[in-house]
Amino acid sequence: MRIFYTIGNTNLNTVKLDAKAACEKSLEEGKEGFDKIVLFNTKQSHEKGMLQKQIDIYREHMKSVRIEEIMVDEDGMIDGRKISAVFDEAGEKYVDLTNGPKTTTALLYLAASLISIEDIYFLSLKVHPQELPEDPILGQHYDYIKVSRFGDLSSLAKISYFDLIYYIDEVNEIFGDNNDSFLLRTKKGLLTAISTFFIGDSYRSAVSDATTFVEVTISYLLDYLNENETASVFAEKNKIILNTQKDPIGAITYFYRQYSEKDGSDKNIMSLITLPGLLSALRNYRNIAAHSGNIAHDFNGEEARIVLNMAIESLRRMRSNQEFWNKLKEKR
Structure with missing residues (x-):
């Protein structure tokens, strides 16, 4: 008997895509359909x-499958005896x-990891939900990602399902x-x-994809400072050249060093x-990842994690300045 454990959702479009993905993955692996669904609702x-x-x-995709419902409480917790009982089933x-x-x-x-279940999956969209066609295609519009279980629960995996949830959130x-x-x-x-x-199949690709915004953002930040009256007046007064394309990040860095030391009164700029x-x-990492001459450098998971953390922190900083963020919204 094959048992499918999943969690209820009020978004029925997601439920449909999830059921479709599970069945497609099962067929891809040459396995039969499911006999039972345990639905944590x-x-x-x-x-x-x-x-x-x-x-x-689910029955549209899995036909005569039996369904057992397990209710979770308002905090999303599951009664330990109930979860043990459904996982004890052969x-x-x-x-x-x-x-x-x-x-x-x-x-x-955690329960799946404790009893060494190998087939743990997570649906990930590759396009915006509004861009999904009537009949989305696995690999083109969405992925069904296999999740590595914890090998040692006393020490969380360096790259785990919790990382995925954290970064997506x-x-x-x-x-x-x-x-x-x-x-x-x-x-x-x-x-x-x-x-x-x-997934861990190419940390180089992860670094490259995480840094696609960097060069353009440097250019936009330079434009923002040139268009900001306070910044442009300070730059002119202190002979700082901001309208340069030769070394824009150097010019921006020098401006901020001088501004923080000599003024620093404008909260938006600061x-x-x-x-x-x-x-x-991030630009240095991108250059290493993007140029074939650096192919000898083999990025590891920790480097990819550092890049993701820096990319997210960069975007947090950008988001904190509403004036700059609004300008980014106008960019094509």
Whole structure:
């Protein structure tokens, strides 16, 4: 018997895509369909006919599958006895972490790791939800990513499901549903980098995708300072050349060093004071990743993590300056 463990969701489009992805992955691996679904359901995804709607979707893809519902509490916690009972059942187990509260997905992940389940998966969109076609294609519009279980629960894996959730949440918090061209491209690049970093098949690609925004942002930051009256007056008074393309990051760094020492009164300008250093470091990583002459350098997971952290912190800094962020929204 094959058992599919998943979490309820009020977003039925996600449920449909999740069921489709699980069945496609199963067929790809030459395995038969599922005999039973264990659905960890929240109050919201149980009430007002939501349970039946989810059942209908799963049965559309998995035919006569049996479904057992386990309710989770308001905090996303699962009764320990119930989770033990459903995992004690004999059969080939397949765990899906796509849906539901983060607390529930974390508990499900830990439970699956404890009993050494190998088939743990997570659905990741490759396009904006609004860009999904009627019949999305695996590998083109979405990926169904296999999650590595913990080998040693006394020490969290360096790259784990929790990393994936953390980084995706950070990116979504920064960008929200922003659909402006430059920001949307930056968001897509970061989400691709996070996915690649998580899978671990090419840290070089993760570094490259995470830094696609760097050169353009340096140019936009230079434009912002030139257009800002306070910054341009200070630069002229202190003979700082900002309208240069020869070494823009050097000019920006020098401006901030002088401004922080001699003035520093404009909070908007000062909110970006750490951005030049972050962009400079990210540009160095990008140059190493992008140029074939540096192919000898084999990026590792920790370097990719550093780049992701710096990229996210750069975007936090940019987001903290509403005036600069609004200018980025206008960029194509």
